[in-house]
Amino acid sequence: MKTPKPVTHSVRLDRKVYEELSKEASRKSASFNNLVNQILKKHVEFDQFIPDLNFVLIQKGTIIGTMAGQNDDLVLSRAEDAGGAFARDTILTMGLHLNKESLIYFVDPVVCRYMNFADCQRYKRDGKEVFYLRHELGARWSLFLKGYVSGAFRNVLNKEIEVDETKDGIKFTV
Template sequence: MYSKSESTTRKSRSITFRLDSNVLDELQYEANNNEISLNVLVNQVLRKYVEWGRYENKLGMMPVPKVMLSSFINETMILAQNNGIFLESYRDELIKFSAKKAYQNIKESVLFMKKKFDLWSVLGVLQEYMKVSGIVSDHKIENSRIHVFVIQHDLGVHWSLFAKELLSLVFYELANVKANIVTTENSTVAEVLL
């Protein structure tokens, strides 16, 4: 979706695997529930592994439930407020710090995964991360040059502000452009001329 140029035709090959019967039964059950063929499901599982799964441990990633992440951020803000810390200033500083750290981490991850570091490889890795994390994202091009990136995360306003800061960094550092970014409680929308 965020790749600048993707092949529209994919080549496929046939191959035979020997699978444990219980694994095969579970895969078939899952395919039936999703109203897809076993072949499609196996392709999805293998693609997810190739695009993301094989890198998770190497990059030090660990699955964290959304509710835990959003409550951690919200509780941090409540603790700050209860301890007399000026909330808006603290929040802004925490978001800027977190976005800078995330950008540094993304740089290392993208270099490791894609062997290059440019705008499109970063956006591609971010899309893969959101996909495996259950975060809905979309990218469309309007008027031939305006790219609209939508992230629907359901993690609260603080996460929206973090996503805004991170995307601002990505577009400025890698494309030398300022993005027009708006946020809601659970979404971030970036429009950028590329």
């Protein structure tokens, strides 16, 4: 697949914005241009839809603490409901078709990079795509992720997927 040809465009930035972006680029050992492209790409791919998706920013520890008092069946059930409803709503809000490609896009980058639920590792095996969603939040979070992803596949594609879980992540194949 060819990389699209870049476009050059000059913009004026507030000095404070420029200075903060320059510091951030330096911290990440990235060029200023690369950092700005990452920020703008994230906006185009997801952030512009946030007001329509009813997001609330919550620290992960709060969610884990809330789940601690719930039994596994309740965590799984609520995660399946949330993942199924949110996947469908997000895909439709973004103007995408309800298909395998848009659901894969929902998992990575939306769930993993933009919602920051896990780090996503993807690879091909036997003609299928394998996903490993890795995190450091324990077995309860893996159970939640399992339900969230399963609910998304069930609600968007009417498909059951097999999810392997450990305390450090989940793995599934599509």
